[in-house]
Amino acid sequence: MRRIYTLLVAVLLFTSCSAHKGTISRSKASKNNKAIQKKNRASIASHRDFTSLEYIERFKAIAIQEMNSYGIPASITLAQGLFESGSGNSELAKVANNHFGIKCGSTWAGESYYKNDDNENDCFRVYNNPEESFRDHSEFLKKKNYARLFELDKNDFKGWAYGLKACGYATNPKYPQLLLNIIVKYQLDQYDRPEGELAKIKREDRVLTEINDSIGQPKRDSITKTTPDDKIYTVKQGDTLYNISKRFDITVDELKALNKMADNNLRIGQKLVVVK
Numbered sequence: 067m068r069r070i071y072t073l074l075v076a077v078l079l080f081t082s083c084s085a086h087k088g089t090i091s092r093s094k095a096s097k098n099n100k101a102i103q104k105k106n107r108a109s110i111a112s113h114r115d116f117t118s119l120e121y122i123e124r125f126k127a128i129a130i131q132e133m134n135s136y137g138i139p140a141s142i143t144l145a146q147g148l149f150e151s152g153s154g155n156s157e158l159a160k161v162a163n164n165h166f167g168i169k170c171g172s173t174w175a176g177e178s179y180y181k182n183d184d185n186e187n188d189c190f191r192v193y194n195n196p197e198e199s200f201r202d203h204s205e206f207l208k209k210k211n212y213a214r215l216f217e218l219d220k221n222d223f224k225g226w227a228y229g230l231k232a233c234g235y236a237t238n239p240k241y242p243q244l245l246l247n248i249i250v251k252y253q254l255d256q257y258d259r260p261e262g263e264l265a266k267i268k269r270e271d272r273v274l275t276e277i278n279d280s281i282g283q284p285k286r287d288s289i290t291k292t293t294p295d296d297k298i299y300t301v302k303q304g305d306t307l308y309n310i311s312k313r314f315d316i317t318v319d320e321l322k323a324l325n326k327m328a329d330n331n332l333r334i335g336q337k338l339v340v341v342k
Contacts, residue, residue: 095180095187102179102192103161113160118252121153125165126257128200133258136204137220137269141254142227143203145245148252154196157181163193166203208273210281210303216273217304219266221258223249267309274304301336314340 090098103110116124122144129140129147150167151159158164162179170178170189177192193199207215211233218225227242227249238244249255261269299310307330311318318330324339 090180090187090189092187098178099161099180102177106161106163109163110160116154118148118153121148121151122252122254124154125196125200128197130257130259132200132204133220136208136273137216137218137261137266138204138207139221139223139226139255140257140259141223141249142230142245143200144252144254144257145223145227145248146203147200148248149244158190159196162190163196163199164190165196165199166206168199168202168206208277208280210277213274213277213303216277217270217306219260220269221255221260223255223258263312267312270304270309274302278303297339297341299338299340301332301334301338303334305332306330307332310338310340316340 125147126140126144129143132138132143133140147154147165150156151165154165158167158179158181164179167183168191169183170191174189174191178189179192180187180189182188183190191199191202193202212230212235215226215229215233218229224246227245230236230245231239231241235241299314301310307318307321307327311321314321316324321327321338321340322330
């Protein structure tokens with residue numbers, strides 16, 4: 067009986083290890099990494115470790131640029147970069163210019179760097195420079211499961227910190243507080259900027275349209291006043307009565323009255339009369 071039990075444990079261990087083994091052998095991963103290290107040896111050799119304040123000064127401009135483009139608070143981007151890259155001094159940051167620990171995924175067509183993480187020889191993206199890593203961080207978040215975060219104000223760093231955890235960005239239950247502690251410690255919210263109502267709606271429409279396009283959902287209508295013939299609007303992901311009313315130049319109360327709505331609840335695919 068003991069022998070059967072031992073064999074069973076061995077089989078389970080083998081199965082478990084096989085299931086979590088990377089798709090590349092250890093020797094191939096090592097050969098690949100040496101090639102990446104050789105290619106980037108000049109930048110690796112010239113790397114000087116950052117302090118946290120130096121890291122912030124170096125990358126605050128690209129964080130602000132990404133915030134203005136997509137609405138991700140600069141404070142969140144900087145806090146994630148500081149945390150994930152060890153202030154730019156991690157192996158991935160030095161060798162692969164990867165400041166956010168973004169893994170290859172099925173769609174990545176660029177160079178790769180292999181490192182043990184959740185599994186042996188996990189595949190991580192390699193960038194030509196750190197700025198590419200910051201831009202890809204924004205692109206990485208433009209996914210269906212993060213879509214609702216782009217409806218937040220672009221200076222709502224608390225909403226983003228808790229939202230990232232709720233949407234599955236990190237498994238650490240303390241991840242929101244880790245980011246918030248970094249933001250408070252270094253006063254990173256000083257780089258965040260509010261936005262006007264119309265600018266926010268335009269940004270939401272643009273970003274959520276890109277997200278919907280990437281997952282094959284219908285496009286959101288652009289923010290223009292419709293002609294009398296276009297009386298019906300189909301509710302899309304990210305829509306609210308307020309945004310729809312602004313888009314079609316009517317009040318929320320008028321919109322509710324036109325559609326005989328008792329509350330503000332909407333559902334994706336719902337048809338709304340939007341012209342009086």
